[in-house]
Amino acid sequence: DTEVTQTPKHLVMGMTNKKSLKCEQHMGHRAMYWYKQKAKKPPELMFVYSYEKLSINESVPSRFSPECPNSSLLNLHLHALQPEDSALYLCASSQEGRYGYTFGSGTRLTVV
Amino acid sequence: EDQVTQSPEALRLQEGESSSLNCSYTVSGLRGLFWYRQDPGKGPEFLFTLYSAGEEKEKERLKATLTKKESFLHITAPKPEDSATYLCAVILPIDKLIFGTGTRLQVFP
Numbered sequence: 001d002t003e004v005t006q007t008p009k010h011l012v013m014g015m016t017n018k019k020s021l022k023c024e025q026h027m028g029h030r031a032m033y034w035y036k037q038k039a040k041k042p043p044e045l046m047f048v049y050s051y052e053k054l055s056i057n058e059s060v061p062s063r064f065s066p067e068c069p070n071s072s073l074l075n076l077h078l079h080a081l082q083p084e085d086s087a088l089y090l091c092a093s094s095q096e097g098r099y100g101y102t103f104g105s106g107t108r109l110t111v112v
Numbered sequence: 113e114d115q116v117t118q119s120p121e122a123l124r125l126q127e128g129e130s131s132s133l134n135c136s137y138t139v140s141g142l143r144g145l146f147w148y149r150q151d152p153g154k155g156p157e158f159l160f161t162l163y164s165a166g167e168e169k170e171k172e173r174l175k176a177t178l179t180k181k182e183s184f185l186h187i188t189a190p191k192p193e194d195s196a197t198y199l200c201a202v203i204l205p206i207d208k209l210i211f212g213t214g215t216r217l218q219v220f221p
Contacts, residue, residue, distance in 0.1 A: 004155075031207060042199055042211035043156070056208065090155050097207040098144040098163070103155035
């Protein structure tokens with residue numbers, strides 16, 4: 001299995017809702033990442049987990065809460081989001097960063 | 113400040129018309145440079161990794177090269193299916209990947 005699987009593919013949520021994005025990889029990669037991508041912009045790093053521990057938080061608002069339950073799973077919990085948080089959320093994994101990242105297909109999030 | 117810039121922002125080519133995309137970087141401690149292809153609404157798809165100046169990689173109609181300050185993605189005789197956004201990204205120490213601004217390529221038959 002050489003894929004990163006993200007669910008759901010599409011999500012519409014209200015500003016008072018709580019939802020979660022899920023990401024799974026079975027390549028034995030030690031690091032997992034969340035990126036946010038707005039339309040016609042490059043992906044922007046949000047969080048990095050290395051060996052299941054949060055190693056980088058790019059000053060992301062607390063309404064985004066990451067969780068890494070085990071080495072294969074990565075969640076992003078969402079609460080009280082704003083319409084400007086609407087974007088494509090990408091998950092990625094790597095064994096050793098300099099050898100390449102594998103990206104999932106993303107979750108298209110719309111906040112209404 | 114670490115920075116990655118791509119040019120042009122958008123490129124329209126006739127099928128078969130070869131061209132090059134540029135990725136310029138100013139970073140401290142480059143550990144590698146990646147090229148990705150991204151189709152609308154999809155995640156980036158890995159194309160190449162380059163590690164040192166002078167290195168070149170090829171795959172079908174694409175060839176990537178690296179110097180100390182920039183990388184080029186050469187597209188030879190492109191086809192309409194090559195239409196996509198091409199992203200370069202640099203990997204820094206502490207395992208941080210920073211993307212460039214991207215080049216949107218359209219190839220017309």
